[in-house]
Amino acid sequence: MLNIAETLLRWCRDARPFALATVVDVRGSAPLPIGTALAVDTDGNAAGSVSGGCVEGAVYDLCRQVLREGGTPHRARFGDSDDEAFAVGLTCGGELDVLVRAVDPTAQPQIASALDEVVRGLPVAVAQVVDGPVGLLGATLSVLGDGRVVSGTLGDGSVDTVVVDEALALLRAGRTARVALGGTGRGCPGPLSVLLQVHAPRPRMLVFGAVDFAAALSRAGAFLGYRVTVCDARPVFATAARFPYADEVVAEWPHRYLERTEVDARTAVCVLTHDAKFDVPLLRLALSLPVGYIGAMGSRRTHDERLRLLRDEGVSEEQLARLCSPIGLDLGARTPEETAVSITAEIIAHIGGGSGLPLSRSTGPIHPLSSVDRRRHGPRPPGTRTTTS
Incomplete structure (x- = not known):
């Protein structure tokens, strides 16, 4: 439903009932991905699409x-192997499942709350039960990027907790997915399938220092899906021509730019200037902000001197503990490109709660984080998986 959030929010504010058809499963070459929705109000007005x-x-x-019948949601499948589906035109070779449910905004205010978060541009995941007990089918819950549940419930506190974990992981990855929850452990009442629709603007990578390492890092950051900004106080070096992979290049004193820019828990701050007149005011500010990663380039001697200057500026030990310096993992990197891999590897490990060790030297599950750890460190990008709740 996030593809038509503005229209649905307007209908909700008008207290206008509507039916919401959501693509909840796709196989083969179906035209549109899961989460895509079509809505029809009581006057017959339609918004959105489920199949192009x-x-x-x-x-x-x-x-x-x-809408006429109300009550129980309806599930339908369309595919080229189905005579009825062929008759209505789905001949692309794939199959799609659609869940249709009636929405009464006055009785389900959580829908409007979730839509409002999306329209305001906030990172939000909307969970919807698409398979399970009839009483839960269509139930929704919405989760902000910081893990707060802003509206709804899936009917059970333990289920909500598991879904919040999955929502945070998908918000980090910026992708919509369907997640299966098993029927054993952690109080899950039975097998459920939950569609998590994610609205997540690209996370930001702020690279300070228009140096060769910044050019390589901006390219690596763009590859990982970050919205990359390169900032340097020297206009002659801070040019778009030198950083073609950056989304923006800013010629401004670093700390002044950081003061006026928007950051969040997914933001990575990379300080590559290793010059105290830039580093100290910038890091003093960065360490007071709720960003996900702060790293600074420099030798160990530079790092020690930087810490002394920051302490003199009143930065606390608790704040200094957030600083990753010297920046990057020990990969034996030498070139700017290798250094960029070292830095981005540390960002992934830091935000994902990883150790940075080779998996061949560790034991136990490859993805061992508990829900508490995920909230502390931030979620790691998920692969395709089935979760047992």
């Missing part, structure tokens, strides 16, 4: 039927 046009008419009719 192939089966819109059939889904529209199903929405109208659900």
